Amino acid sequence: MMTILIALAALGCLTLVLAILLIAANKKLHVVEDPRIDTVEAMLPSVNCGACGYPGCRQFAEALVAGKALPGKCSVSTDETRVAIARFLGVALGAEEKRVARLACAGGTNVARNRARYHGVKSCQAASLVSGGGKACFWGCLGYGDCEAVCDFDAITMNAFALPVVDVDKCTACGDCVEVCPKDLFSLHPVSHRLWVNCKNLGQGEAVLEECQVACTACGKCAMDAADNLITMVNNLPVVNYSKNHHTRIPIQRCPTGAIVWLDDQLGAIKGTESKKIVRKGQRRAGIT
Amino acid sequence: MLNKTLNIAASPHITRGISIVDIMRNVVWALLPVTAFAVYAFGLGALMLLITTTFSAVLTEHVLCRINRKESTVSDWSAVITGLLLGLTLPPGLPLWMAFVGGVISIALGKFAFGGLGYNAFNPALVGRAVLQAAFPAAMTTWHPAFLSDRFSAFPAATFTLPFMEPATDGLTGATPLTVLSLATDGFTGATPLAAFKFERITTETADLALGLISGSTGETCAILIILGGIYLIARNMMNWRIPVSILSTVFVLSGIFYLTDNPIYPSPFFMLFSGGLMLGALFMATDTVGSPITPAGAWLYGVIIGLLVVVIRLWGGLPEGVMYAILLGNALSPHIDNLIRPRVYGTTTRENSHASKAFIRTIRQQPENAPGDGQHRVDLRPDHRTDLSGHTVTDSPAQGRSAGESDFQGHSGNDHKKDISD
Amino acid sequence: MEFFGIHSLRKTLAHWIPPGFRKISPVFDPSLAGRSGLVSESIHRSLKQGIHLPEHKDETCGLPIRQFPFTPLIILPMVQHAGVPSQIVVREGQEVERGQLLATAGGYLSVPQHAPVSGIVQKIGHVPTISGKMVQGIYLKTFPFSSQEVVEGKPIDAETATRAEILQSIQNAGIVGLGGAAFPTHAKLKIPAGKHCDVVILNGIECEPYLTTDHRVMLEQADDIMRGIRYLLKATDARQVIIAIGGNKPDAASHLATKIPNGEPVSIRMIPVKYPQGAEKMLVTALLGYEVPSGKLPIEVGAVVINVATAAEIGRLLPHGRGIQERVITITGPGVKKKGNYLMPIGTPLRFVLEQVGVEDNSSLVCMGGPMMGVAVSNLDISITKGTSGILVFTGNADNPADKIYPCIHCGACVAACPMSLDPAKLGILAKFAAYDDMAEKYNLMDCFECGACAYVCPSHIPLVHYFKLSKNRVKKRSMAKTMHDSSG
Amino acid sequence: MSTRTKTTFLAALDKSPPTNDFIKGLWRENPVFVQVLGMCPVLAVSNTAENALVMGLATTFVLLMSNTLVSLLRAFIPRQVRIACYVLIIATFVTMTDYLIQAISLELHQALGAFISLIVVNCLILGRAEAFASRNTTGRSMLDALGMGLGFTFGLLCLGAVRELLGSGSLFNVVIFPDHFQEWVVMMLPAGGFFTLAIWLLIFNAAKKSKD
Amino acid sequence: MKTESLWYIFINASLINNFVLAYFLGICPFLGVSGKKETAMKMGGAVTFVMLIASICAYGLNALLIAIGAPFLQLISFIVVIASTVQLVEMFIKKMSPALFRALGIFLPLITTNCAILGLALFQTNLGYGFLESIIYALGAGAGFTLALLLMAGLRERLDFADTPSVAKGTVLTLFIAGILSLSFMGFAGLGG
Structure with missing residues (x-):
């Protein structure tokens, strides 16, 4: 009996002393942090892609809670998540039109020629530092797939001709591929931009075709055909003014090489009726230097 | 040619033309004299042992590469080195199945688990040996005598023990249960001279040690041949000489100091140097480039630490020998040594350097006035004063000068002059 | 990081070292x-x-400088120097004399360009450069029978002119x-x-x-x-x-x-x-x-x-008072037939050069500059610029010139070779894993000037310099993006 | 019963919450091989199968009791001092277990040493109390504790069996291998514990990988 | 109890019978926080500090419990006192150094349930160490823990950039290294004895 009493008393005293200490410490050393940040962060996809303009999801969550940003900025989340966050914080959604990464090159290995054989680190970034890479077209895609590797969402795959293909559904417009491409071939565009110039070659005339059979020869037919100055030729390339009515397929029809295309969700890039059809499946022969 | 497709690659366009395969092959060459002596001294048993360890190491490497669907890396000779070194550190009469297990462990645990050549943080052969030592302490401290008359006609009794069976003692070693117990967790070799000294205070002649007229692990007895192999590699610039030199000199100096205290428990420095696995360890194990520091200063420190640990374990530890443990610990420390000791990068301004450059500016301006002729003037490192051309003392804050310099040279840093090298 | 202040120790010790052996001695x-x-x-x-x-060097150091033949077509990029491109002041079809101003400096960090030959401006457009970029440039057709006299300008006297x-x-x-x-x-x-x-x-x-x-x-x-x-x-x-x-x-x-x-x-x-x-x-x-x-x-x-x-x-x-129109260039290497030092008009296309000196059939790599830091060219239509000090032609197996790459064995050869005392081994590993920020912040990547000593000695044949070029490029790009981001908001 | 119905049956079983609570600890969230929790006793007392079994059962017992009590009291424990409370509860049961084992076999108690007491600080027990018992009903918590405890015992046994078999040629003190078996002393040493666990984890990883 | 020199107690606790590599105490933080040197250093420091406090508390408590004749309360009171102390330390760190708090993350509360701390308290009681010996023992154990953690962190940092086979990545490799380290620490056996 005595032992039990001693045990009770000892434990009781101990607990009391410690409890008082802890309570005092809790008061003195308490750190305040908005608990909503954690909740919002948990709702975000935590891929830290940076598409929202913040370094990571945590910072974005802080900005959201502080009212400095709107949930719509997060292009990675699903619509439901964005709505849920907006509802949780009691703010507007701030939705934007879905944007995707578009590639401005169609020069796969079947149509574009290599000028030199590149040896070294298998990366576009690295290759571009060695005389611009081995490709004959100085502006074209090098095809080592840096964009495929950098994409956190598996939205980019390299096709049989070493050209990246963007999966519009998976693309979150995070901009990583835009940043990583040494030839600056990617840009972010609203999905509704369907009239697309699929080339960046600044060359002019038939000589360009020696480098790549689907390059823009700067013939200017598209600019002539498009109404209302929708397309202007700048530096030997057509430039579409998307602030005008660009929902027309007329400009692509007379393009001799298919450098200007209509992007279709199902069918992919549709070329004009007069463009050459290239059906080569193998590699285009590396020509003379 | 002008019509051919050119190759392009990043500079430099020439290389030294030595690959790691060459280095590895030369290490094997350097080990061959030791191996030959081992076979000469211990006979057929040692030969079988060395063949077994090498074979099992190479086989394991090949099989693991295949399992991992990688190209087999057997051809780079590194597995051969591991197997050979492992065999050289084992007692000559060890059952072959244990040797085989050792080879497998060396490669699988010591090398492959870490990611293969280049990532094996510990010396693979020593990992194999450490595991064997801990697993079979009795067999690993059973020393088969050298120079037996029947060594080329008969195998040691234990050699052909059935797998997973205890080796039969052939009565030559007198390994009583008591000594087995006391040697239970022996060091790298526990070679007889060291054990004899540790437990019975019997010293062995240095000449015998150097020439290998003793018993011990298969390949550690003949110090002379080991040194010759090491010198060959050092001469071919394929071994970091700092590591063996620092290990050996640390052991020599430290044990010399203790020897001079005239206490009978401290052996002579020559005995320390030539006994046990120190020579083989210092020259061929500790110098494994992967597990050792990369900078020269780091290599010195690494060697000193290993030497220190060897002396500490040998003199005060419970084990007669500690080279294996010392090297493994040195391997574990080497990432930290690499982090601690990094050469100062050229032009990164430590305080002295920034003072020095200012002092230089001052001296060169003073020279026309007080030309010293013999060119030996003390450089005043005081940063705050300097004399300009007219003899006035000016005080100049470094920040001012720097910002002015930058504004004039926008967009071109020192790096932009990189191509000036071909000047 | 220094270990136990080794360097200050060395400085202290310097006073005890006999003067002749001191590192700090007179300039x-x-x-x-x-x-x-x-x-x-x-x-x-x-x-x-x-x-x-x-x-x-023995192959060419004894050969005197010879005048190189004039090429029929000069290709003159407007970026031949570090800095801002030159501004073209001639028009297509204009006849120019040798030494005449073709382009003025585009700014302070830029230089003008002069006609390397007497001829006619055939075209103004994109010309290829060694970096792979296409830049603005001039195609200049040489007058075949011109005496190629150089235009005189206003002389400058070293004694009387001001700084x-x-x-x-x-x-x-x-x-x-x-x-x-x-x-x-x-x-x-x-x-x-x-x-x-x-x-x-x-x-x-x-x-x-x-x-x-x-x-x-x-x-x-x-x-x-x-x-x-x-x-x-x-x-x-x-x-x-x-x-x-x-x-x-x-x-x-x-x-x-x-x-x-x-x-x-x-x-x-x-x-x-x-x-x-x-x-x-x-x-x-x-x-x-x-x-x-x-x-x-x-x-x-x-x-x-x-x-x-x-x-x-x-x-x-x-x-x-002239402008620069030509420079001395060493043309050598195992693939060159007529090795030598040539005085060559700037803008001479590489193809013309190699046609003139003749190259071996098994030539596989043409490099502008030295073998350690020079740039391999992908295109023989680029031309000699003011910065070209040599043209090297290497022969070899065209299909696989690269050696097999082994993992780094930490041998330290690169550390011993690096003139800047960097740790190329660590940098190489970090680059492989794209840890560019670590490389720049902790391992002084930006101090590397790509001399190539590390890659030359590496027994594992790791393309260290290529990695560093890539990494430096990435770091510069990122810091530029960061400053833009910061300044915009 | 065809394999297909069997799998659907198992899947259905898997989906029902109570069974899931029990099953997940055995395999999918096995504390030893998947979560790598409570490694101290796993490594320290797995040198023989017997020790491993006793340790596993003791842990299961403590886990069961503490989970039950925690889930019963979960409404009354203030959030700020919950950890202290859990520890108190666990410590009580551990002391009981300690004396219980001592009563059963002094020899066993000595073999397990301080590690019985150290069950108190087994991350597994506190982890389950915090992550499961404090949020779920008593029934589910008990099932969870049983599953986790048995999974833990299974993991311990896996290690203990290998180490005893190689280390002394026996299993549960029954000699398995014939005379003159060479014992792998390393298996009895700390390093052997690390290696054996690593190899088991390796096998599990490989199995998981081949399944994917 | 034989009396041991303080030096031997320190060497024993830190090297010969290293808490992590020989006693398997504190494996959770050893596996969890040994990825980065800086974190390992901080964790080692924190554990050593808590060990010191726990050692002092345990010494006092043990004396008290023996005095009032309730040694069966040993475990409960130890753990309660240690848990509260750690919670105090945790609050303190959170206030003083949020960065450190973030770096140690979930492992700070886990120091409470770190076997190394309770193990230390129990072992020193079992060994019958006096006050000074207890403190040295705690310091040795802490130093040994930090050493093991640091060695592991250095190796793991290097191996972050290795072609480790995917099945051996992470915990498996860490355990392999721990095993090899444990073997190499066997070299210290008999030291100072």
Whole structure:
């Protein structure tokens, strides 16, 4: 009996002393942090892609809670998540039109020629530092797939001709591929931009075709055909003014090489009726230097 | 040619033309004299042992590469080195199945688990040996005598023990249960001279040690041949000489100091140097480039630490020998040594350097006035004063000068002059 | 990070070391200055790290400079120098005389360009450059039967012209560093406010294998160099000039020594052969004993380093007020049939050059510059620029010139070779895993000047320099993006 | 029963919450091989199968009791001092277990040493109390504790069996291998514990990988 | 109890019978926080500090419990006192150094349930160490823990950039290294004895 009493008393005293200490410490050393940040962060996809303009999801969550940003900025989340966050914080959604990464090159290995054989680190970034890479077209895609590797969402795959293909559904417009491409071939565009110039070659005339059979020869037919100055030729390339009515397929029809295309969700890039059809499946022969 | 497709690659366009395969092959060459002596001294048993360890190491490497669907890396000779070194550190009469297990462990645990050549943080052969030592302490401290008359006609009794069976003692070693117990967790070799000294205070002649007229692990007895192999590699610039030199000199100096205290428990420095696995360890194990520091200063420190640990374990530890443990610990420390000791990068301004450059500016301006002729003037490192051309003392804050310099040279840093090298 | 302050310890110890062996020893001995015929070994320790390379210089160093034939078509990119492109002032179809101004400087950090030949402007458009970029440029058709006389301009006299005038005329002459980086020389000679140039170093080390351009220039254009020195002294207000010459060129040193006029504060130093001793920073340290602070220029320690060929060009052009139209180029390598040093109009296309000298059938790689830092070309339609010091043609198995890459075995050969005392092994591993920020912040990536010593010695054949080029490029891009991001919001 | 119905049956079983609570600890969230929790006793007392079994059962017992009590009291424990409360509860049961084992076999108690007491600080027990019992009903918590405890015992046994078999040629003190078996002393040493666990984890990883 | 020199107690606790590599105490933080040197250093420091406090508390408590004749309360009171102390330390760190708090993350509360701390308290009681000996023992154990953690962190940092086979990545490799380290620490056996 005595032992039990001693045990009770000892434990009781101990607990009391410690409890008082802890309570005092809790008061003195308490750190305040908005608990909503954690909740919002948990709702975000935590891929830290940076598409929202913040370094990571945590910072974005802080900005959201502080009212400095709107949930719509997060292009990675699903619509439901964005709505849920907006509802949780009691703010507007701030939705934007879905944007995707578009590639401005169609020069796969079947149509574009290599000028030199590149040896070294298998990366576009690295290759571009060695005389611009081995490709004959100085502006074209090098095809080592840096964009495929950098994409956190598996939205980019390299096709049989070493050209990246963007999966519009998976693309979150995070901009990583835009940043990583040494030839600056990617840009972010609203999905509704369907009239697309699929080339960046600044060359002019038939000589360009020696480098790549689907390059823009700067013939200017598209600019002539498009109404209302929708397309202007700048530096030997057509430039579409998307602030005008660009929902027309007329400009692509007379393009001799298919450098200007209509992007279709199902069918992919549709070329004009007069463009050459290239059906080569193998590699285009590396020509003379 | 002008019509051919050119190759392009990043500079430099020439290389030294030595690959790691060459280095590895030369290490094997350097080990061959030791191996030959081992076979000469211990006979057929040692030969079988060395063949077994090498074979099992190479086989394991090949099989693991295949399992991992990688190209087999057997051809780079590194597995051969591991197997050979492992065999050289084992007692000559060890059952072959244990040797085989050792080879497998060396490669699988010591090398492959870490990611293969280049990532094996510990010396693979020593990992194999450490595991064997801990697993079979009795067999690993059973020393088969050298120079037996029947060594080329008969195998040691234990050699052909059935797998997973205890080796039969052939009565030559007198390994009583008591000594087995006391040697239970022996060091790298526990070679007889060291054990004899540790437990019975019997010293062995240095000449015998150097020439290998003793018993011990298969390949550690003949110090002379080991040194010759090491010198060959050092001469071919394929071994970091700092590591063996620092290990050996640390052991020599430290044990010399203790020897001079005239206490009978401290052996002579020559005995320390030539006994046990120190020579083989210092020259061929500790110098494994992967597990050792990369900078020269780091290599010195690494060697000193290993030497220190060897002396500490040998003199005060419970084990007669500690080279294996010392090297493994040195391997574990080497990432930290690499982090601690990094050469100062050229032009990164430590305080002295920034003072020095200012002092230089001052001296060169003073020279026309007080030309010293013999060119030996003390450089005043005081940063705050300097004399300009007219003899006035000016005080100049470094920040001012720097910002002015930058504004004039926008967009071109020192790096932009990189191509000036071909000047 | 220093360990136990090793370096301060060394400084302390320096006082106990006999004077002759001290690292910090005098820079310049005024009592000897002005005496012509002085050639001395460098008294400072030469490069501690670095590597010894097979030189391959014997094939061309004995061959005098020869005039190269005029090409029918000159291709002249407007970016031949570091900095802003030149502005074209001619129009298509215009006839130009040799030496006539074709383009003016596009800004302060830019130089004008002059017609390398007399001819007609065929086209103005995109021309390929060695970096792979297409830039604005001029196609100039050479008049086949022209005497190719050079247009004279307004002479500049070193004695009477002011500092600013000399700098301006150097810019007007279109002179850039002929060593390789092609940095506008007038910008290099302009001493920033608050700094003082004490010594002008003429760089005649030429540590790259194969190249003998500077060697021949020193032997054949010594008078031009001496004339150039006078302009340089005036332009920088320096008190002395040191001509640094590689230890493998004693003939150049003794020849130059005979040319030093009495009373000129010019001395010559021979520096032991080691690569990359010719790098600006390494040279300053070897001659003066001080290190150029990280990310800074040699002017920080009171020195300006100019290539000997650049000095020769200044001495040759300024008295006539001409613009630069040609330069000396070494054409060599295992694949070249007629090796030699040629005086070649700038803008000569590579294809024409190789057609003229002839190349072996198994040639596989053409490189502009030295083998250690030169750039492999993908396109023979690019042309010789002001920065081209050599053209090398290598032969070999065209299909697989690259050696098998093994993992890093931590052997430390690269650490011993790196002249900047970096840790290329660690940097290489980090680069492989794209840890660029770590490389820049913790391992001083940006101090690497891509000399190639690490990749040369690496027994694992890891393309270290390529990794570093890539990493530096990425770091620069990111920091640029960051500053843009910061400034925008 | 065809394999297909069997799998659907198992899947259905898997989906029902109570069974899931029990099953997940055995395999999918096995504390030893998947979560790598409570490694101290796993490594320290797995040198023989017997020790491993006793340790596993003791842990299961403590886990069961503490989970039950915690889930019962979960409404009354203030959030700020919950950890202290859990520890108190666990410590009580551990002391009981300690004395219980001592009563059963003094020899066993000595073999297990301080590690019985150290069950108190087994991350597994506190982890389950915090992550499961404090949020779920008593029934589910008990099932969870049983599953986790048995999974833990299974993991311990896996290690103990290998180490005893190689280390002394026996299993549960029954001699398995014939005379003259060479014992792998390393298996009895700490290093052997590390290696054996690593190899088991390796096998599990490989199995998981081949399944994917 | 035989009396041991303080030096031997320190060597024993830190090297010969290293808490992590020989006693398997504190394996959770050893596996969890040994990825980065800086974190390992901080964790080692924190554990050493808590060990010191726990050692002092345990010494006092043990004396008290023996005095009032309730040794069966040993475990409960130890753990309660240690838990509260750790919670105090945790609050303190959170206030003083949020960065450190973030770096140690979930492992700070886990120091409470770190076997090494309770193990230390129990062992020192079992060994019958006096006050000074207890403190030295705690310091040795802490130093040994930190050493093991640091060695592991250095190796793991290097091996972050290794072609480790995917099945051996992470915990498996860490355990392999721990095993090898444990073997190499066997070299210290008999030291100072």
